[in-house]
Structures are given as structure tokens and as C-alpha cells.
Amino acid sequence: MTFPIRLSVDIPDLVTAPDEVIEGLLRARDGRWSRQTKAMLLKAGTDRLTLNDAWASTPMSWVCPCCQRDKPSIARLTPSGVLLCQLDYHHDHLNDRAKAIFRADNPFPEAREPREQLIRAIDSCRQLIERFSTTLLCNDCNTAEGAAKLALKGEIDPDFSFSPKEIAAFIKPKPNQPHEVDVERAREIWRALQPVFDDLVAFAGTLSQRVAAGRHRKEGRPGSPYGRPLSDPEIVHHLLVAQAGDLYRPYQLAGHLDARSRSAAGAGSSIRPKRRAAGDAPSAEAFAALDAQQQTSAPWRAAPADWRCEVCERGKAEICRKSNTGRWSAQIHDVPEFELETDPVNPRYRLAERGRPIVGGHRSALICHDCRNIVAEAKRRSPGLTDASLTLEDLRAVVLAVQPHGRHEVDFDAVIERGLANADRVAAVGDYWRHRSLASGLFHQATHLHKRHGWSVDDVELSNGVEN
Structure with missing residues (x-):
């Protein structure tokens, strides 16, 4: 007679667990929680850190295959006092x-x-x-x-x-x-x-x-997940999910871990934007009139009264600028910020993107018109660049100085250099939008077959009309 193996698994809250717990569980990863990162911050004399997904997904002992430097030799302090820990595909x-x-x-x-x-x-x-x-x-x-x-x-x-x-x-x-x-x-x-x-x-x-x-x-x-034997880790995972019920939602841990590991206190190697003397500010009446006028703009409405631009950190009143004709203007733009795929299952459905970085999702970021104009000007100066060529980190890095009610001082040489270096990212973003459109179309097809024609979920998955 055999007896079932009983396992007890304690899953810490990856959002709030002490750094020592995270490091003890995840020897093959790195993050703002690791002793090595903390030692580098101490040596650099700063508490500001930019650490990206790729850095977090590699062990502390990783060495660049190109320049042969290890992580403590790669991390560098930017002129703005930010420790930059960034790897790129x-x-x-x-x-x-x-x-x-x-x-x-x-x-x-x-x-x-x-x-x-x-x-x-x-x-x-x-x-x-x-x-x-x-x-x-x-x-x-x-x-x-x-x-x-x-x-x-x-x-x-x-x-x-x-x-x-x-x-x-x-x-x-x-x-x-x-x-x-x-x-x-x-x-x-x-x-x-x-x-x-x-x-x-x-x-x-x-x-x-x-x-x-x-x-x-x-x-x-x-080969697909449905056409091969399950591995031991997958079997254990299925048992865990079945026994945990609502206490554990699969595939959220990876996202929580990435959020816990990354840091974006600053970015890039250019000088942090300096605060310059403010230009003329609109009167309370002029700003109220502009605010009422901008209520037709969805991004402006979505930004609360205490909103700050995610790049230059100016508020609504501070982004207002007066034109040569004396007219006040201000705009807020909703731009996508993309994140790499963290769910290990999803890349199996994206075969055409194999061997390249894979974007798994995006969020909306609200930035001011002056920061958004950097992208537009970059595309004008270098026609090969696109909206996806510059990240928010890039924009923060290339703005040399900001002032309320005025235009930014921008290092456009650095803008073009960064945009050209982000070709991998541009390709990944294009792949993401195509995959998202295809997945959305297939979802609506599946919903139609299920709700309108009474097909079972299994029949929908196996049908010739819907891809897995």
C-alpha cells in the first residue's frame, strides 16, 4: 500500500516579504533586494537606483559575454546620482x-x-x-x-x-x-x-x-502544452493550484517578483533635468479657463488635480505655456509603457518571435506635451525612429533642464543614439501589438461560438476556426 506524499508549501507575500526572504528563495535572480545591489549602492554613496527586468532576471554572478565585466563592474553612477544597473537584449x-x-x-x-x-x-x-x-x-x-x-x-x-x-x-x-x-x-x-x-x-x-x-x-x-507529457514541476504546480483554491492565483507571483526586483529611481547616463527659473505663470482665472477647455481631452480628465508628469515631474499648472500671441496652452498625452513577458507559458504561443525579447503587456503613462514633443522631434530628425523608440527612462535621461511654463532643454544627440539602440524594443513592441490584435480576434470568435452556438470550451479549442 502506498501513501500520498504530503507537501507543505509556504508562499511568502512577495510584495511585503523582507529582502532576506526574497534573496534566500531566489538564488538565480537579482534585484534591488539583493545584498550585492545594496553593497553597490553603499559604495556609490547613493540610494537612487535604476534596475531593469533583464538585470533582475539574471544571477548576481552574471558576466557580460561581450566586455567580460561582472555586475559590480558594470553598475555605474550617472551624473545625476543614480546607480544604473541595466542589461539589454x-x-x-x-x-x-x-x-x-x-x-x-x-x-x-x-x-x-x-x-x-x-x-x-x-x-x-x-x-x-x-x-x-x-x-x-x-x-x-x-x-x-x-x-x-x-x-x-x-x-x-x-x-x-x-x-x-x-x-x-x-x-x-x-x-x-x-x-x-x-x-x-x-x-x-x-x-x-x-x-x-x-x-x-x-x-x-x-x-x-x-x-x-x-x-x-x-x-x-x-509541440504545445497539450501535446506532450507533463513534467514533474508542472504536476506539482497543478496539485498546488487545485489544493490552494482562491488562496493562490497562478502566474501572479512572477509579476509581483518583477515589481519587487526592479527600480526606476532615475535612468540613463545623461544629466538629470535641472530645475530652472520659472517663466510667466498663468493667473488663477487663466488656468481655470484652460482647465475647463481641456476637459474634452481624455488624458487631461484622467490626470488628477495633483498629477505630475512621469518624465519631468511638473504639475498641470506648471506645464502651461504662453504662445507669442499671448494664448495659454497645455496638453497631457497618454503613452504606452511596455513590460517584458514574465509568464513562462505565454511565449509558447508566440513562435514567430522566438529568439527576440517578448513584450507581455503595457500600461498607460501620462506625460506632458513638452516631453511628448521629444519623441515627435526625434522622429523628424531621424525618420527611422518610431513612437516605440524611446522609453520613459530614455526621456528622463535626455532632458537636461526643465522649467515651469517653458520648453525643455534636450540633448537630441543622446535622443537619436538611444532611439537607434532600441531597435530590439521597437521590434518587440510591433510583435506585441500584432499578437494582441490576433488574440483579441480569436477571443471574440471563441466567445461567439460558445455563447451563440452553445459550443463547449473543449470544442472551441479544438475547432479549426480558432487557434490555441
């Missing part, structure tokens, strides 16, 4: 060129099965085009690659990416400092690799034509 933009080639030659069919076969064929072929796999690098290495390409603008193909080993060949790393870039060495590397790059672009065209002719298609779906 670096991918081969040749994959993006291949995507454009394949999409031009291979329009997606309406029928689900041919469309899935085409997507899988393109995904498989594109992997043959890349010169290197997506790699996690320190922020300084990723930024140095963007700086080298910016310095070689007009010479270098914009879809060419230096590999981590190639970046290592033209940077001069120092502990806790941004890299120096040897532009001439970067130029030599590009010229040596240009024939290889051109050959891969031509190869992408050949493969694209083969896919368009029906080759490289494969019937059936790749």
Missing part, C-alpha cells in the same frame, strides 16, 4: 531585413492551416539568415554598438548589426564607466563583413522565393 537586425523580404514575397493566406505553415516556414528560414543569436549584453555594450553605427551612418547598412565578439573588438571597457568606441576599428570590421552581409541578404531573397513556391512547408503543429 542585442539581436541581429539582419533578421528584420529578412522579415521584410519574406513578407513582401509571401502574403499571409486567410485559411488558418496554410497561414500557420507559412509562418513556421518563414520562422525556420529566417534563422538561417542571422549571423548571431540574440544575446543579453550590458547596457554599455549595446549602446556602444549603436554609437558605432551612428558614427558610420551613410557608410554602414542600417540593418547590419555587430555581433558581441565584434563589439568587443572596437570597445575599450573600464570598470563602472561607459565604453570608449574605436570608430575606425568598427569601420574596418564592417568593410570586412560587408560581402558576408550582402550574401546573406541575397540568400534571404532566394529562400523567400522558395517559400513562396511552396517549399519548406511542414504539416502539423509544433
